[in-house]
Amino acid sequence: MSRVKAPRFLPLAAIIVVIVAACGPALTSQAVPATAGTSPLAVPTTAGTAQPEVEYWSPEEITAACGVEKCQALATLPKQFSQPWKLAFVNANAGNPFHGAVAEGMKAAAAFYGVEFIEADAAGGPPNVMVDLASTLFLQSPDAIGVLGQGPDTFEPIGAAAQDKGVIFIPADSGKSEYSSYIYGIPDARAGKTAGGMLAEGANKRLAADWKGRELFFVEFTHSAIPACVARTGGFRTAFAEQMGLDADHLIMADIAGGQSAQDLMAAALTAQPEGVFGLTGCWDQLGIDPYNTAREAGRGGDVILVTMGGDKPPADLLVTKPEGYYGYIEWQPFAEGWGWVETALGILEGVPVKPYEVRHLTTQENIEQRYVELYGALPSPAS
Amino acid sequence: MTVAAFRPEAPEGARLQRRSSWANLVFRYCLNHGLLIVMVLELAIFSITLRERFLSVDVLVLIVENSAVVGIIMPFFACALIAGVIDLSVVAVGNLTALVFAMLMLPVFGLPWGLALPVALVFAGLVALFSTLLIVRVGVPGLVATLAVGTTSAGLAYLITDNFGGTFSQIKIAAPPLRELVSKGFLGTGVAMPVFLMLLLYAVYYVMLNHTRLGAHIYAVGGNPHGSYLAGIRAAPITAFCLTGVALGAGVASIVLGTRLLTTGAAATFSAAAASTGGSAIPVPLVAAVIAGIGLSGGTGRVERTLLGVLFFSLLTFGMALLNLPPEVRVTIEGAAIVFAIVLDSLRQHFETR
Secondary structure (H helix, E strand, O other), X not given: OOOOOOOOXXXXXXXXXXXXXXXXXXXXXXXXXXXXXOOOOOEOOOOOOOOOEOOEOOHHHHHHHHHHHXXXXXXXXXXXXXXXXXXXXXXXXXXXXXXXXXXXXXXXXXXXXXXEEEEEEOOOOOHHHHHHXXXXXXXXXXXXXXXXXXXXXXXXXHHHHHHHHOOEEOOEOOOOOOOXXXXXXXOHHHXXXXXXXXXXXXHHHHHOOOOOOOOEEEEEEEOOOOHHHHHHHHHHHHHHHHHHOXXXXXXXXXXXXXXXXXXXXXXXXXXXXXXXXXXXXXXXXXXXXXXXXXXXXXXXXXXXXXXXXXXXXHXXXXXXXXXXXXXXXXXXXXXXXXXXXXXXXHHHHHOOOOOOOOOOOEEEOOOXXXXXXXHHOOOOOOOO | XXXXXXXXXXXXXXXXXXXXXHHHHHHHHHHHOHHHHHHHHHHHHHHHHHHHHOOOHHHHHHHHHXXXXXXXXXXXXXXXXXXXXXXXXXXXXXXHHHHHHHHHOOOOOOOOHHHHXXXXXXXXXXXXXXXXXXXXXXXXXXXXXXXXXXXXXXXXXXXXXXXXXXXXOEEEOOOHXXXXXXXXXXXXXXXXHHHHHHHHHHHHHHHHHHHOHHHHXXXXXXXXXXXXXXXXXXXXXXXXXXXXXXXXXXXHHHHHHHHHHOEEXXXXXXXXXXXXXXXXXXXXXXXXXXXXXXXXXXXXXXXXXXXXXXXXXXXXXXXXXXXXXXXXXXXXXXXXXXXXXXXXXXXXXXXXXX
């Protein structure tokens, strides 16, 4: 029986056409327009040998441009760069409030300084996805590249590839890479110690009141595969244990890198110490809030006190309701951190001195309303 | 019994020959080559939206290289599915093998990578043989046996990182020659070695499954276990062959990935086989197999089509990442793509058997 044969090669031919088209001359990349706020070189040269007078951004201009976060300039950068720099960043998950705010800060800073910024988001994918995305960014020949809050399985291969390609690698909140001279981000151990002191303050108040005579434990929710977490919660533990005089038997390490959830680990601690009271923290805000909610759901909300490290909008929304046991948080100011990464990268590229990033806000139930209005405009309505 | 007796392609288009109108031809063509057509559409959409960020040889090579890690496992995994074995231990065994490989190169053992590699693969093979024993000798269903072995392997992986993993529960893989091999262009082609390995494995499995007696036996055991038993085909060696293959493939793929990432750890998501499925816990090989129309009940499917499944999924993941789509949109699209592929395959089977 005769029948019309379908041309099976058609889709294959289409793929070949696309690939052949791709082999053609690359499209010209779009020029990055200078943004409002940037101004040309102040004084042009008057003689052939005279050096041009370079105009620099003032700290006040930076703070004003940064908006509500009132960023502190990390580098005094010229208004006209020595060359048109291109910065690249691999984001782990822009859908996460912290990561998203960091990315927004980077974009805003890049726009302010008039440099090209290219970004790829792994949307919570595993390390190999981030490494592959970095590879696509390398194809666009950036001058510096960064990655945020990752372990060695992500930042080391990206760093190695950057080194191969002669690109400056500036990992953020990731710890020390063998392939980079630079460390940028939250000063984890110091910030942890500050937050630990904050929890000690809150715990002492409770021990002098409704917790009088109760046995205090500290539960540290961390992720041992993320260097920043180890330093951050480690610093917290050291400060809290010192100030509260806790021995090793009263310090509980709850490491979620082993696959257990923070909620399960909290439930285990509550079960093991039915008469105990607990000081809690987590490497990031949600990692503290999840076990805190577990305690509340178990009817033990009165037995815990929490200080989170990081305070994005969701923790702010919770703290502003002044729930029992949520003492406060140390803010990472992710927008300012993202802004600062761009300044750091440009400072390194331009060869100007760069200051480390600092966190500056401790927010408690006493000052949350004022801070909330500063950041988000108005307090949430009681119904919301 | 002849080899041809178990050929899976026999019913292709047989029932659809009655009508030869142009519309029918197009419809049938779309059903048979739906995945390829969608891939072309995918390429076109990303090329238009991303322009030079996507449309370059370097990016396309990168996508193929990215596919290679899962692509190395895929022929083995597809073969096991055709034989009626769903190996749920693929992620954990691959991970464990990479960890054993990394551990053997630590100063405490001091093996060079050339020696650590075969030892780690032999270990993977032994794990697979244990799964086979559970299935064939003890009579545990394949799904349960591989799930149990996978869970045990995950536990062993944590045991290794706890004892040898240093501060961050990971072991560094320090094998510069191996990294050169898996990350840089191979034989001056500009394409990394894993791509060639993947293509070689596909070629070998294509020939084996379609042109050898062993391949016919694999289809027979998967499609009709009782009938094949009556025909004198022993299922035990075939199960052992398939599971060992999956373990070796997963081991090699995870070592390739670990070498690229310069380190390996115990977390299951690290493994090549678990590489992003948009945050879901389904191993990529299973997704690729489903997309490529390999029947989960065994006895049907074409190994070469799974290469399309791998490329399709890799292209989708990569393109959406380059577009910086929100995570929830990506997961939704990935899920919809899987549903679409299953519906397409069901329609094709429906029309073939009507």
